[in-house]
Amino acid sequence: MARRASTEINAGSMADIAFLLLIFFLVTTTMDVDTGIVRRLPPPVEEEIDQKIKERNVMNVLVNKNDRLLVNGKPGSVSTLKEVAKNFMMPHFPDNINFPEAEQKSIELIGDVYVSKGVISLKNDRGTSYDMYINVQNELARAFNELRDELSRNKFGMKFSQLTDENKIKAINEAVPVRISEAEPESIGGN
Amino acid sequence: MSKFRTKKGKGSPAINTSSLPDIIFMLLFFFMVTTVMREVTLKVKLKLPTATEVQKLDKKSLVSYIYIGPPTNALMYGTESRIQLNDQFARVNDVPEFIASEREARNEADRPFLTTSLKVHNDTKMGVVTDVKQELRKAGAFRINYSTLKGVAKN
Numbered sequence A: 001m002a003r004r005a006s007t008e009i010n011a012g013s014m015a016d017i018a019f020l021l022l023i024f025f026l027v028t029t030t031m032d033v034d035t036g037i038v039r040r041l042p043p044p045v046e047e048e049i050d051q052k053i054k055e056r057n058v059m060n061v062l063v064n065k066n067d068r069l070l071v072n073g074k075p076g077s078v079s080t081l082k083e084v085a086k087n088f089m090m091p092h093f094p095d096n097i098n099f100p101e102a103e104q105k106s107i108e109l110i111g112d113v114y115v116s117k118g119v120i121s122l123k124n125d126r127g128t129s130y131d132m133y134i135n136v137q138n139e140l141a142r143a144f145n146e147l148r149d150e151l152s153r154n155k156f157g158m159k160f161s162q163l164t165d166e167n168k169i170k171a172i173n174e175a176v177p178v179r180i181s182e183a184e185p186e187s188i189g190g191n
Numbered sequence B: 001m002s003k004f005r006t007k008k009g010k011g012s013p014a015i016n017t018s019s020l021p022d023i024i025f026m027l028l029f030f031f032m033v034t035t036v037m038r039e040v041t042l043k044v045k046l047k048l049p050t051a052t053e054v055q056k057l058d059k060k061s062l063v064s065y066i067y068i069g070p071p072t073n074a075l076m077y078g079t080e081s082r083i084q085l086n087d088q089f090a091r092v093n094d095v096p097e098f099i100a101s102e103r104e105a106r107n108e109a110d111r112p113f114l115t116t117s118l119k120v121h122n123d124t125k126m127g128v129v130t131d132v133k134q135e136l137r138k139a140g141a142f143r144i145n146y147s148t149l150k151g152v153a154k155n
Helices: A014-028 A078-089 A130-156 A166-175 B002-010 B020-034 B092-104 B126-139
Strands: A035-040 A058-063 A069-071 A074-076 A102-107 A111-116 A119-124 A180-182 B063-069 B082-085 B088-090 B115-120 B143-147
Touching: A014 B020, A035 A130, A058 A078, A058 A130, A069 A078, A074 A078, A078 A119, A078 A130, A102 A166, A111 A166, A119 A130, A130 A166, A130 B126, B063 B092, B063 B126, B082 B092, B088 B092, B092 B126, B115 B126
Parallel strands: A058 A119, A119 A180, B063 B115, B115 B143
Antiparallel strands: A035 B143, A058 A069, A069 A074, A102 A111, B063 B082, B082 B088
């Protein structure tokens, strides 16, 4: 029997091969997490149901094709939109005719709170730029988030985004519902 | 001169590099696992708007994407914003079919949680976005996400 001395495989290039693969994956990796503003679309309406909402409960936000804002019939700007929306959505008690109605609700974990019946109605033109639309959505979201944060700090001692308890999140959601209604599209301002 | 000789005589032992491939492999596996290969080639320009109140989309497998923006090949397709579904340009009427096929590809239990992420270029007019939203409503895909970058929104 011819015993061949087993020659060791040269593993010196192993590192190089691994490096090559590593660099390939490094280059192709995209670690971006998708972020965005999450919204729920309303189900389609079968027929025009004229839902009666009291005028005092609605805040109208219109964006025209030149990206100009009309807030409750007056020209507005994005920088002040958040404050206006926040003021509007803050439950007012005792009843104030200039602000939306508030109803008393008892919610688990929070107790008795006043929940505003206000709705923010957002309407945009076909010519509005997407950038502006997102800006407006963002400002409105900020208003709601700040209200939620305030309530959450009051009741649970931490910000809404830091809450981990499912039930607490639900409770805050119920106390400060995000009520942004988007009108059925129609062309305003002649596109 | 003898100084040099003595140093040479002692000689520090070479660093053992036999574990180097293992370290590299470890890194390699990490990147292999985290890599998500982009499955579509973009035919539209995407410059996403920035916003501050963003949420993370957690389950990537339950997200279907709709891209809207001006075509990259402006000479061929013009500069008007177009819709891209999967790998090709589409019209608004193609959206329900796209949603249906996306639903079909998912587990039955996961279907209600399917989110549609709208990746829309900054300068796009809302008209086309509104049309897509209307189609999504009709198709029953109510969970949507306006894809934005996290950052300071400019006023």
